[in-house]
Amino acid sequence: VTIKQPRVPVDRFADLLGPGAVRTGEAAGREFYADESLRAAAVEPAVVLTPANTSEVAEVVRIAATEGWPVTARGAGTGLSGACIPVEGGIVVSFERMADIVEVDLENQVAVVQPGVTLAQLNERLAPTGLVYPVFPGTDSASLGGNAATNAGGMRAVKYGVTRHHVLGLEAVLGTGEVISTGGRYVKTSTGYDLTQLIVGSEGTLALVTEVTVRLHPLLPSTTALLAPFSAIDEVAAVVPRIVASGLQPLVLEYIDKGTMKGLLRMTGMNLGLSATVIGQTEAYLVVVLEGKEESRVEQDCAALATQLYEAGAQDAFYLPPGQAADLLAARENAFWMVKAAGADDLVDMVVPRSRIPEYLRRVQELAKQFGSRVYGCGHAGDGNIHFSVYEPDEQQRSALLSAIYSMGARLGGAISGEHGIGRSKRQYYMDIESPEKLALQRRIKAAFDPAGILNPGCIFTAQTQ
Amino acid sequence: VTIKQPRVPVDRFADLLGPGAVRTGEAAGREFYADESLRAAAVEPAVVLTPANTSEVAEVVRIAATEGWPVTARGAGTGLSGACIPVEGGIVVSFERMADIVEVDLENQVAVVQPGVTLAQLNERLAPTGLVYPVFPGTDSASLGGNAATNAGGMRAVKYGVTRHHVLGLEAVLGTGEVISTGGRYVKTSTGYDLTQLIVGSEGTLALVTEVTVRLHPLLPSTTALLAPFSAIDEVAAVVPRIVASGLQPLVLEYIDKGTMKGLLRMTGMNLGLSATVIGQTEAYLVVVLEGKEESRVEQDCAALATQLYEAGAQDAFYLPPGQAADLLAARENAFWMVKAAGADDLVDMVVPRSRIPEYLRRVQELAKQFGSRVYGCGHAGDGNIHFSVYEPDEQQRSALLSAIYSMGARLGGAISGEHGIGRSKRQYYMDIESPEKLALQRRIKAAFDPAGILNPGCIFTAQTQ
Numbered sequence: 001v002t003i004k005q006p007r008v009p010v011d012r013f014a015d016l017l018g019p020g021a022v023r024t025g026e027a028a029g030r031e032f033y034a035d036e037s038l039r040a041a042a043v044e045p046a047v048v049l050t051p052a053n054t055s056e057v058a059e060v061v062r063i064a065a066t067e068g069w070p071v072t073a074r075g076a077g078t079g080l081s082g083a084c085i086p087v088e089g090g091i092v093v094s095f096e097r098m099a100d101i102v103e104v105d106l107e108n109q110v111a112v113v114q115p116g117v118t119l120a121q122l123n124e125r126l127a128p129t130g131l132v133y134p135v136f137p138g139t140d141s142a143s144l145g146g147n148a149a150t151n152a153g154g155m156r157a158v159k160y161g162v163t164r165h166h167v168l169g170l171e172a173v174l175g176t177g178e179v180i181s182t183g184g185r186y187v188k189t190s191t192g193y194d195l196t197q198l199i200v201g202s203e204g205t206l207a208l209v210t211e212v213t214v215r216l217h218p219l220l221p222s223t224t225a226l227l228a229p230f231s232a233i234d235e236v237a238a239v240v241p242r243i244v245a246s247g248l249q250p251l252v253l254e255y256i257d258k259g260t261m262k263g264l265l266r267m268t269g270m271n272l273g274l275s276a277t278v279i280g281q282t283e284a285y286l287v288v289v290l291e292g293k294e295e296s297r298v299e300q301d302c303a304a305l306a307t308q309l310y311e312a313g314a315q316d317a318f319y320l321p322p323g324q325a326a327d328l329l330a331a332r333e334n335a336f337w338m339v340k341a342a343g344a345d346d347l348v349d350m351v352v353p354r355s356r357i358p359e360y361l362r363r364v365q366e367l368a369k370q371f372g373s374r375v376y377g378c379g380h381a382g383d384g385n386i387h388f389s390v391y392e393p394d395e396q397q398r399s400a401l402l403s404a405i406y407s408m409g410a411r412l413g414g415a416i417s418g419e420h421g422i423g424r425s426k427r428q429y430y431m432d433i434e435s436p437e438k439l440a441l442q443r444r445i446k447a448a449f450d451p452a453g454i455l456n457p458g459c460i461f462t463a464q465t466q
Numbered sequence: 467v468t469i470k471q472p473r474v475p476v477d478r479f480a481d482l483l484g485p486g487a488v489r490t491g492e493a494a495g496r497e498f499y500a501d502e503s504l505r506a507a508a509v510e511p512a513v514v515l516t517p518a519n520t521s522e523v524a525e526v527v528r529i530a531a532t533e534g535w536p537v538t539a540r541g542a543g544t545g546l547s548g549a550c551i552p553v554e555g556g557i558v559v560s561f562e563r564m565a566d567i568v569e570v571d572l573e574n575q576v577a578v579v580q581p582g583v584t585l586a587q588l589n590e591r592l593a594p595t596g597l598v599y600p601v602f603p604g605t606d607s608a609s610l611g612g613n614a615a616t617n618a619g620g621m622r623a624v625k626y627g628v629t630r631h632h633v634l635g636l637e638a639v640l641g642t643g644e645v646i647s648t649g650g651r652y653v654k655t656s657t658g659y660d661l662t663q664l665i666v667g668s669e670g671t672l673a674l675v676t677e678v679t680v681r682l683h684p685l686l687p688s689t690t691a692l693l694a695p696f697s698a699i700d701e702v703a704a705v706v707p708r709i710v711a712s713g714l715q716p717l718v719l720e721y722i723d724k725g726t727m728k729g730l731l732r733m734t735g736m737n738l739g740l741s742a743t744v745i746g747q748t749e750a751y752l753v754v755v756l757e758g759k760e761e762s763r764v765e766q767d768c769a770a771l772a773t774q775l776y777e778a779g780a781q782d783a784f785y786l787p788p789g790q791a792a793d794l795l796a797a798r799e800n801a802f803w804m805v806k807a808a809g810a811d812d813l814v815d816m817v818v819p820r821s822r823i824p825e826y827l828r829r830v831q832e833l834a835k836q837f838g839s840r841v842y843g844c845g846h847a848g849d850g851n852i853h854f855s856v857y858e859p860d861e862q863q864r865s866a867l868l869s870a871i872y873s874m875g876a877r878l879g880g881a882i883s884g885e886h887g888i889g890r891s892k893r894q895y896y897m898d899i900e901s902p903e904k905l906a907l908q909r910r911i912k913a914a915f916d917p918a919g920i921l922n923p924g925c926i927f928t929a930q931t932q
Contacts, residue, residue, distance in 0.1 A: 108820050151654075151655075152656075161653060184819065186880070188849050190618075244575065351652045385652075422656070
């Protein structure tokens, strides 16, 4: 497959989509050159297309497949691994005009949305219904299409799972321009291969998603948050599997190390009732949120949880008043912006088996020390998905440190990305670690969806050349 | 691809696996010719192989791929759609010697098992741990490998989901003989394509599963069951979405029509406290089981549930004493054997959106009337997955009736199989209904895993010829 650069296909697409849906150069806007990843270089596409419906998307892909022009899908551009950064001189298909909530189906508890719909839009629409879409990857400006492409996660995954566990069906345009529908408004099916789950998390390399059917859940109105400072990292990591095993089903089970907490407190001006003495003795914090139908049950469960935390060695276990809990979680969600502002050079979001968290945390710090770099952590302890911000300006050093972390985490039974995806920024690390048989199989699967190799070439693995 | 019949490859395999692991003809046993499906014809394989480990499986597949010999994987043979029925003169790989529980990992709440491990074996091993594997497709003699291949479901899917939602990782042998490992001991990952979910439910057509990592859950010790008779089918169907929306998270939410209940009561000799008057006025029953950590909460929730059932028009809402509840559910699980003994000619296990159950039930009965056939139903109302036993001895009539039911259910947004799989027995119906683009895509995906086309050819769709 030879990926060619489009030679100003503007007229052809303008005839098809209307001139307003075809933008080039500076008129398109530099926001299309990149996503939120810290290190990926911005790339200028030849053209940004904004089709209005599935047929237009299919026609664009059909033309691109015939001509060999690369196509990169783009939702809200909030990704963290460069998956929606265009190929130089390629086509960007932006879903900003396909942003309708097609239906909220209360009886089947599903929402059917176009890919450009944001979480904010969906949440607003769901607010009066008593149903929620619980996946929240840290920003409500993210689009559902992008979330499906990345298999986005977030804090509530410890209870509800990630995007994958909520996508029940898709409409998608293959790399041939053919349109398929997968799944439906049901949770179980044994009818052919699970194309839905194959497309979810494929980062735009297999198909362009043009409609998403997601599962909703009944809103549980009562929530309570506990904050527990620990003086030893091993203690906080060791209690996590016990909380999961307790059956209390925490909505949130977040780990925040002392460096990250210091930054969060400074950024927000909160003090959370933490005395200087406690802060001084603390190595890491655990934030646990429980939710339920009834306040009295949540209170009982929180008491049991507090006991469990004390028994595990917590210095304390505060009930956070609702306002403070919301502020702390919002600050935690915004930790990314804090580390970006603080000049972090890269992010690591490996997932490891929950039981290996203590060892993983210790070894990451050992490696950081060995490389003379700074590494701060916080993240989804309940899922084994800790995020590290890496401060190491030297590119070679940084790359060697990241390689060492990824190899070490893989030996502990982990995977390179828990929720951000491989995209372009982790491609080389992924290809270095993944088995050649699995890489080759994935390339063959890609060819089954996209025989011309035009869909997001260079994302997840390098583009195949023949 | 030309599928050839092995020309007595017995010696070659005996050299490889040892003579005890290679059986032919009557020595293999007729149980290898079929599964539990009602109508699929028994087929004699050339040879039944029982490899002892993954390398032996890989070597068998490598030889078969080179020679073009068809390979059909077999677990416990409890399938209901003929997926493990061999190709005439082909190879059966039986996993009876690969039946070890490799590890029960309490901290990560996973079990790692070989494919021949049965649910009974796993449940016995889990009993003292406080953890459960909640998927129960009606018989504990089923194997985990077979469950993964079929994406088996069962009664508890309304709360816990199906096999798919519990398989976190696999070791599998591709059609090339290559061995891959997918996933791991974690719930979330965004690292390459989801090969785990693609292999689950692929009915042995993509790979031979040689190890399965499944998610476990904390045992909730308290359960209570309610039985509610309704005098109108629409009422019972209409209350189902409301129970799901209530957030009570029923463990079981089963529908039993009057004909099926009559058979169950006769088969077991139970009366469940149902008076002749109530039985006479009842069109269908709902059985709901709630579970929880604490008995007092479960009792409260049951009271709320009973109110909901009465408001929906239930004639009554009995608490079933634990013994009776277990007996009724066991009888419901065994309904398959009852209908088999009663001479049922086929089974339908379509899944439809929960909201369409009333219409689906009504239309199935209209079609049965139109064809002059008898059709009885019971099943997983909470999932939209109702099972029908079809009594229609005339093959042409039956086939026309099934076609009509499948087309009608598909128009309601359903899929042909909720949990039994397509296998060989529903292949033609599936190929008639599925879009040509999706069929072609699935064939290309199969070729990516199995370029020689040797893995279970003729299952899900007809074998590809070039």
